[in-house]
Amino acid sequence: MHHTTPLITTIVGGLVLAFLLGMLANRLRISPLVGYLLAGVLAGPFTPGFVADTDLAPELAELGVILLMFGVGLHFSLKDLMSVKAIAIPGAVAQIAVATLLGIGLSWALGWPLMTGLVFGLCLSTASTVVLLRALEERQLIDSQRGQIAIGWLIVEDLVMVLTLVLLPALAGMFEQGNASFTLLAWDLLLTIGKVVAFMVLMMVVGRRVVPWILAKSAATGSRELFTLSVLALALGIAFGAVEFFDVSFALGAFFAGMVLNESELSHRAAHDTLPLRDAFAVLFFVSVGMLFDPMILIQQPLAVVGALAIVVLGKSIAAWLLVVVLGHSRRTALTISVSLAQIGEFAFILAGLGIALNLLSAEGRNLVLATAILSIMLNPILFTLLERYLEKTETIEEQTLEEAIEDEKQIPVDICHHAIIVGFGRVGGLLGTRLIEAGVPIVVVENSRTRVEALREQGIRAVLGNAARADTMDLARLDCARWLLLTIPNGYEAGEIVTAAREKCPTIEIIARAHYDDEVTYLTEHGADRVVMGEREIANSMLNMLKQDIETQPSPDFCPI
Incomplete structure (x- = not known):
């Protein structure tokens, strides 16, 4: 395969394979996401034939995450975010703790050290932004109360993962090399929280005025190209600035960029104009996930794969369900949240990569995380379908009206x-x-x-x-x-x-x-x-x-x- 143009080769190869296998999956009445993931496996270095650029694919996928989170922010106001803080913050933190402890337990059974188990457990604790939003969009749930809770829960998870990425090197040094102290750890934590808060304040105070003004000026030119370009420049520019200057994730930066534009009259047009790009790069995200997967882990460590998958699909779901019920929400909301979080994604891959760089995680551990991610992403649409059928058969009219407390x-x-x-x-x-x-x-x-x-x-x-x-x-x-x-x-x-x-x-x-x-x-x-x-x-x-x-x-x- 000619690789003098790796960017074009990766985009063309990934999209063509995703289209063919996505159509096949649709014909077989299963989610096209399964086809996209299998396309990535075929395009990866662990299968014969065409091999895409494994360095470029994740960066292209990150563009999809940025555009997708920007689009969600366009439909998610600050009032909506604050309305679910009472459940999203304690729920997400407690669910991450439970999943991490379960991951540590599995790693102990596999004979791994404590810090390796901590990294592995954290990888299993956070859900995929793209998978969750795609599932909510397909079922018209983004603007529902349970959709808002799920998105708010995800944002809290992202914030926790941002803190984790900053603190993990200090923890590794403290436990393994002895050259870091609790004082340094506390300082890193305060510094990270301060940066996140500074970014949020900047977006709410300055961005709330500047972003709509820029879009209004570009719309006033009468040029559709300039308006679309201004939307992309703001979404990508703010996301990049969030990472470069505040150490906030691309996804979180793009989300706040969209949220400050939510109150503008141009938000609907901005969402419509970026939709094709969001869809295309979201597909590349799933392809890039499949490319990292080595299928041999399924043969070499089948029990470990089953154990990790059980933690994600059962352990996380049960924990989330119990937390939502305890906090006073309906059965429908609790089940929807638990199914939404029964998968892992982009932060798991980032954490696994950092774990390998710090010598805290082996290649075997990363392959186990990837296998769990792919299998849980494949199972997620099936779980949603089973949930919808279960609710249709068992739910009464009173329970359906109770589900949306805001709309009662x-x-x-x-x-x-x-x-x-x-x-x-x-x-x-x-x-x-x-x-x-x-x-x-x-x-x-x-x-x-x-x-x-x-x-x-x-x-x-x-x-x-x-x-x-x-x-x-x-x-x-x-x-x-x-x-x-x-x-x-x-x-x-x-x-x-x-x-x-x-x-x-x-x-x-x-x-x-x-x-x-x-x-x-x-x-x-x-x-x-x-x-x-x-x-x-x-x-x-x-x-x-x-x-x-x-x-x-x-x-x-x-x-x-x-």
């Missing part, structure tokens, strides 16, 4: 009929809603953004928080007696699922949907939409109608005068 009083069916239901309230939905209100038509908005729903309710507009493809969400919006269903979301294929579900429940309702491409128009029409509006086609028709009016009122002369 707000999520009640609307009290109108013969209204228009608008799914999505971005630029198109906002303009449409305004015109309908001016015309005296009652509307109900269905949105999956908690921030936007709360803003609409403050304006006196009826709004329902949830996924429009779910029957319970549309029941709250009173689909059964609505006159129109208006789909303004930009994804035509996602809209198709909503059209199908709505047409089955209410065959006579008039459905009008939005599309960008001809194949989306066909798809939506076949699934039951009465009319589909394609933006480009309507613009062309409007311009043609204007020309016809000019031609009819002022016939053009036979020649153009000089």
Whole structure:
């Protein structure tokens, strides 16, 4: 294989293999994530054939983590973060302690030293940012209360891991070389906490004003390229600055960059413009994980792999479940959090690498961590599916309404009929809603953004928080007696699922949907939409109608005068 262009080779090889195996996994009705991980195994140095650059792949994957966390920050306000601190902080710290102790116990059974066991246990204690967010996004849970708890829990884990990465060298020196003291350890801890707090204060005070201002200026140029470039420059620049000047992780830096932009009117556009890049680099993250994996560990140490996997999937999950229940949350929330955390990811790889550099962890230990990571990531979508089926069979209506404590009083069916239901309230939905209100038509908005729903309710507009493809969400919006269903979301294929579900429940309702491409128009029409509006086609028709009016009122002369 020609390697004079390792960057291009790694990107092309990784994406092509991920696409092929992702399609195969989808055909077999399993998560595409499994295909992406297997693509990394095939592209890695431990299998024959094509070998990608193992140094470049993790850096490309880090870009995916930065963009993904920036996107999450765009939907996660400081108020949301503070609202879950009572459970996220004690829960994450206690769960990390339990998982670390279990890891130390397994390492003792394998005959490893105490410090090796500590590093190994810490590697098993923290969940993957990318895996967790992908699972929440697929199930429309990011804006739910349990989604916010899971994200807040993850942020606390990231902070603990940042402290760990700083303190581990001092601990290694103190226990093995005797050249570090408890005073030095305490000083390192205070210094690290101070840097993290300084970064957070800087972002909340200065970034809250500067970041939206920069985006507003770039949007005012009218150039889509400049606006997208400004979003990427801010996300990547702040994440890099967080690491370079404050020793904060890339993920945490990018998250706060997105969070300070959350209150801006441009946050929705910024999230939409960065979505393709986030998806592409998130795929490269999974490929890079697979590349580090040596499959021989499954044959050489099968019992150790099973033990480590049991700690991650069972030990962490049970600990998280107990903690959430003890802190007073519902069974659904407790189970969702426990399943969300039943995997490990990027910080495990970073810690394992540092452990090897400090001679605290062997190559065998790193392979065991990687094997556990890959297997737990593969199992995670299956666990989510099993959880959803279990809750559908065992949960009562009362338990479902109890699950979202924030929404208990707000999520009640609307009290109108013969209204228009608008799914999505971005630029198109906002303009449409305004015109309908001016015309005296009652509307109900269905949105999956908690921030936007709360803003609409403050304006006196009826709004329902949830996924429009779910029957319970549309029941709250009173689909059964609505006159129109208006789909303004930009994804035509996602809209198709909503059209199908709505047409089955209410065959006579008039459905009008939005599309960008001809194949989306066909798809939506076949699934039951009465009319589909394609933006480009309507613009062309409007311009043609204007020309016809000019031609009819002022016939053009036979020649153009000089």
